[in-house]
Amino acid sequence: MSTLEIRDLHVSVETENGPVQILHGVNLTVNSGQTHAIMGPNGSGKSTLAYALAGHPKYTVTSGSLTLDGEDLLEMTPDERARAGMFLAMQYPVEVPGVSVSNFLRSAKTAIDGEAPKLRTWVKDVKTAMDNLRIDPEFSERDLNTGFSGGEKKRHEILQLELLNPTFAVLDETDSGLDIDALRIVSDGVNRFSSGGDKGVLLITHYTRILRYIKPDFVHVFVGGKVAEEGGPELAEKLEEHGYADYVGEGAAV
Amino acid sequence: MSTATETPAQHGLAAHSHGAGTKSVKGALDRFASFDVADHSVPHGREEEWRFVPMSRLRGLHDDAALDGSDYTVAVDVDPRVTATSVGADDSRKGSSTYVPVDRPSARAWAAAEKTFTVDIPRDEIIERPSVIRLTGTSADRGAAGHLVITAGRHSKSVVVIEYDGSSSFVENVEVVAEDGAELTVVAVQDWADDAVHLAHHHVHVGRDATVKHAVITFGGDLVRNGTTLNYAGPGGDATLLGLYYADAGQFIENRLVVDHNTPNAKSDVEYKGALQGKSAHAVWVGDVLIRKEATGINTYELNRNLVLTDGARADSVPNLEIETGEIEGAGHASATGRFDDEQLFYLRARGIPEDLARKLVVRGFFASLINRIGVPEIKDRLMTTVERELAVAEELAAEAAGDA
Known part of the structure; x- marks a missing residue:
């Protein structure tokens, strides 16, 4: 079993007007085999948590700790974190012109595994994963995320999740902007990933909709840069009915 | 999108076109042009068109340095259906693109070129293999002038590659004429030696419903300055202007473009990308798009990106959109320079x-x-x-x- 442990995490982000503190002491423990949903209103710091976990250079951890099986992730570069087993499905995947999807996937797989994948099985694995996510095979030759629709970008993130097969997946609003069919396809992909072994999922979302397809074991409500309430799946149902109104006042006071 | 005023998301329209644009349309359309060298005064470097250029490195080619050099060879490799040959300066194809020289070096080269090199793609022919014209300079000591006319016949489809290498002080005009319905790709590759100076003006004339892709790739040379102008012979033309440049230490590369939307329902798409590295590597890109009153229903976009790879390099990027009619499909531009x-x-x-x-x-x-x-x-x-x-x-x-x- 693996454990991702977030302790009293304080994070600031670089802005034009200097650093702004976004996270004010986040505590969270995710064990492999578990799915945690992080829910919260806009601006509550959900995406900041995602970027901080992945090591985005614009986000600075000002205090607290972040460990994966006791290893200090904060000491690691973004690529080292990925090789240690972390994966971030991004809310806004970046376009990289001139780098084909197939070249990118192969480079990433080689980096994660420490050796180039065997050509024959790799081609088959990619094809199967693309079929499962209803991604057109010609996608392989397109430039990475370039000109992809919103839904295509999200499916492509999950394609990488399945092919790179990390220990912990952080999904940053993977559901936003998806129609119901795409949401199902993407959710099926996440469920295939989690059922494939001892995997942990941190599902960041604004809406409860995706939780009909991906069942969380724990729900954390994020407000004002920290966890305001935690519970089981029933907490999501409460949010479905009442929204974030109960929390926002508290957030403003932080 | 139907009118300019309704497209705030299109950066060019919202940010630039009104006010400043209207005034400069006149200026740009009234841009001086003449075949007579004497009509073009010697530029000194303070003029708008010359303000980035290190004038002292022009070897007098903008002034009155001799242009009678012939230290170069031309090699031709074309499909048998393509005619590529040198003809007299009085050949009727010279000037067939409607181009009139816009600056002194261009007017000087027009007058000085003793021959015209012509490439003709016959009507209705589809020619897969690129026609390659290679000019190799053997000395930069004496200025030389060239004139090239590429004519793609009606409904033909072809690719022409012009390659430059070696040492030279070369001033030239290149006319590209795509007749109605033609599909033409022209690629110029400037892979000069370090001591070359090349002042080129390309004029592209896009026929009715013709599709032209024009690309300029600049790697070598001490100073390379390319002017590219484009206009349309009829409605429905589709032009793509591409550029790639790589400026090393001490190198100066300038590209100036004017796309003149003078007919309705045409398209233009400009993308120039450059990289710079090393001390005082300098690249300049100036892209003007003019949309005349009669150019209704057109669509245009221009983009310049510079990748600055080391300290000490400088990239100037000036996109400009000038609009006389709001009845267009779309217009925009973007420019970015960075690491x-x-x-x-x-x-x-x-x-x-x-x-x-x-x-x-x-x-x-x-x-x-x-x-x-x-x-x-x-x-x-x-x-x-x-x-x-x-x-x-x-x-x-x-x-x-x-x-x-």
């Missing part, structure tokens, strides 16, 4: 790809996306090899800088 895109690097690194490899992928991708757009597989590998050679220099410079620190 590596941190977001692209982060994305690759978040997938486990180490920083140095991520950098290589992003930078090669920067060039590959443009080279792919040119779409001439016969030259793709060679261009990427040249890019690799240049990048090796950048990586060396970066390693030295790291060593110093």
Whole structure:
């Protein structure tokens, strides 16, 4: 079993007007085999948590700790974190012109595994994963995320999740902007990933909709840069009915 | 999108066109042009068109240095259906693009070129193999003038590649005429030796419903200045203007474009990308798009991106959109100059790809996306090899800088 442990995490982000503190002491423990949903209103710091976990250079951890099986992730570069087993499905995947999807996937797989994948099985694995996510095979030759629709970008993130097969997946609003069919396809992909072994999922979302397809074991409500309430799946149902109104006042006071 | 005023998202329209635009339309359309050299005064460097140029490195080619040199050879490799030959200066094809010289070097080359080199693609012929014209300079001592006219006959389809290498002080005019319905790709590859100076003016004349892809690729030379102007012979023309330049230490590369939308329902798409490395490497890109009153229903976009790979290099980028009619489909432009895109690097690194490899992928991708757009597989590998050679220099410079620190 693996454990991702977030302790009293304080994070600031670089802005034009200097650093702004976004996270004010986040505590969270995710064990492999578990799915945690992080829910919260806009601006509550959900995406900041995602970027901080992945090591985005614009986000600075000002205090607290972040460990994966006791290893200090904060000491690691973004690529080292990925090789240690972390994966971030991004809310806004970046376009990289001139780098084909197939070249990118192969480079990433080689980096994660420490050796180039065997050509024959790799081609088959990619094809199967693309079929499962209803991604057109010609996608392989397109430039990475370039000109992809919103839904295509999200499916492509999950394609990488399945092919790179990390220990912990952080999904940053993977559901936003998806129609119901795409949401199902993407959710099926996440469920295939989690059922494939001892995997942990941190599902960041604004809406409860995706939780009909991906069942969380724990729900954390994020407000004002920290966890305001935690519970089981029933907490999501409460949010479905009442929204974030109960929390926002508290957030403003932080 | 139907009118200019309703498109705030299109940066060019909202930000530039009104006010300042209307005034400069006149200026740009009234831009001086004449065949007579005497009508063009000698530029001194303070003029708008010359303000970036290191005038002292022009070798007098803008003034009155001799243009009677002949220290170059021309090699031709074309399909038998294509005619590529040297004819007299009085040949009727000279001037058939409607071009009138817009600056003194261009007017001087027009007057001085003793011959006209013509490339003719016959009507209705579809010619897969690129026609290659290679000019190799053998000395930069004496100024030389050239004139090239490429004519793509009606409904023909073809690719013409013009390659330059060696040493030269070369001033030339290139006319590109795509007759009605023709599909023509013209690629100029300036792979000069370090001592070359090249002042080129290309004028592209796009026929009714013709499709033209025009690309200028600049790697070598001490000073290379390309003027590219384009207008339409009828409605429905589709023009793509691409450029790729790589400025090394001490090198000056300038590209100035004027797309003149003078007919309805035409399209233009401009994308120039450049990389700069080394002390006082300097690249200039100035892109003007004029949309005349009669150019209703047109669509235009221009984009310039510069990748500054080391300290001490300078890129100037000036996009400009001038609009006389609001009855257009779309118009916009964008310009960006900077170092590596941190977001692209982060994305690759978040997938486990180490920083140095991520950098290589992003930078090669920067060039590959443009080279792919040119779409001439016969030259793709060679261009990427040249890019690799240049990048090796950048990586060396970066390693030295790291060593110093």
